[in-house]
Amino acid sequence: MPEQSLLSDTAVPVVLSLAQLSHAGGRQVNQDSWGSVLQEDLACVIVADGVGGQYGGEIASNIVVHSIMEMFVEEASFGPRALQSYIEHAIAQLTRRQAQIPRLKDMSSTVAVLLIDQKNRCALWGHMGDTRLYLFRRGKLLSATKDHSLIQQFVDAGHCSPEQLRRHPRRSILCAAVGVEGSAPADITQDVTQLQGGDTFLVCSDGFWEWISEAEMEQAALQAGSAQDWLDLMHEIVEKNGKASNIPLDNCTAFTIYVAEP
Numbered sequence: 001m002p003e004q005s006l007l008s009d010t011a012v013p014v015v016l017s018l019a020q021l022s023h024a025g026g027r028q029v030n031q032d033s034w035g036s037v038l039q040e041d042l043a044c045v046i047v048a049d050g051v052g053g054q055y056g057g058e059i060a061s062n063i064v065v066h067s068i069m070e071m072f073v074e075e076a077s078f079g080p081r082a083l084q085s086y087i088e089h090a091i092a093q094l095t096r097r098q099a100q101i102p103r104l105k106d107m108s109s110t111v112a113v114l115l116i117d118q119k120n121r122c123a124l125w126g127h128m129g130d131t132r133l134y135l136f137r138r139g140k141l142l143s144a145t146k147d148h149s150l151i152q153q154f155v156d157a158g159h160c161s162p163e164q165l166r167r168h169p170r171r172s173i174l175c176a177a178v179g180v181e182g183s184a185p186a187d188i189t190q191d192v193t194q195l196q197g198g199d200t201f202l203v204c205s206d207g208f209w210e211w212i213s214e215a216e217m218e219q220a221a222l223q224a225g226s227a228q229d230w231l232d233l234m235h236e237i238v239e240k241n242g243k244a245s246n247i248p249l250d251n252c253t254a255f256t257i258y259v260a261e262p
Contacts, residue, residue, distance in 0.1 A: 013041050013118040014195055017258045019227040021235060025207055025242075025249035031057035032205050032253035033065040033109075039076035041119040044069065044086075045255050049131050049205040051177065052107030060094060060107040064178050067093040068113060078117045080190050083126050086113065087178070087186045094179040108179035111186075112145065112203050114257070121195045126188035128176040132209050134202040135193065139222035141214050143193065148176035148184055166210045197261035200230065207250035208234075211241040227258040 024030040031050035050057025067090040110129025130147040150173040154160035176184035224230035
């Protein structure tokens with residue numbers, strides 16, 4: 001059962017539609033993992049980006065996604081404490097696997113998790129690292145996660161411009177990730193966000209957001225008529241910008257979620 005009920009039992013649940021893509025980009029292996037699951041009126045969407053050689057990153061992200069989905073299915077709870085427990089479960093499972101297999105001791109993963117309570121028309125989310133979640137309303141950016149990265153700290157301190165988040169050579173140095181000893185904790189929203197029909201979410205790894213600006217995301221959102229349309233439009237921009245850079249493209253994973261009135 002949800003931790004809290006924010007609206008009356010007569011509230012009409014919102015309807016969700018999802019679209020998703022993932023590919024290896026210019027890499028040999030796709031170390032991103034992803035998942036979505038619906039339990040009663042609760043939805044959970046996860047994207048994880050693994051780090052580690054010899055398939056370690058692929059294993060790490062897979063453990064994170066499946067651990068969170070496993071506990072969500074078991075408990076089907078909504079609230080900051082519930083989301084915290086899902087991520088802590090993933091951390092525990094990954095730490096256990098690191099101890100079991102010495103060659104995988106350095107594997108780790110970023111993660112972003114979105115929980116939606118359809119009946120009570122609200123959402124919350126949490127993340128570690130530089131996998132991001134965006135919320136748009138009427139085609140305008142309403143909220144976005146802030147990376148746990150060295151360059152984000154430089155931006156916050158005024159030593160770098162926000163544009164450097166996408167281009168700085170040290171942009172991949174993280175301050176938080178699942179499986180890293182001494183990592184900063186997960187950042188979890190403590191106040192739920194009330195949803196409206198027409199709200200749209202984007203959950204994506206850095207191989208996606210690095211090649212599309214927030215302004216381009218907004219423009220695509222205004223043009224799109226569905227979650228799939230929006231994802232397709234943004235992916236075209238990601239591919240175009242990435243290829244023009246002549247930089248080998250990273251693994252690329254994204255979910256788009258449309259919130260609609262029934």
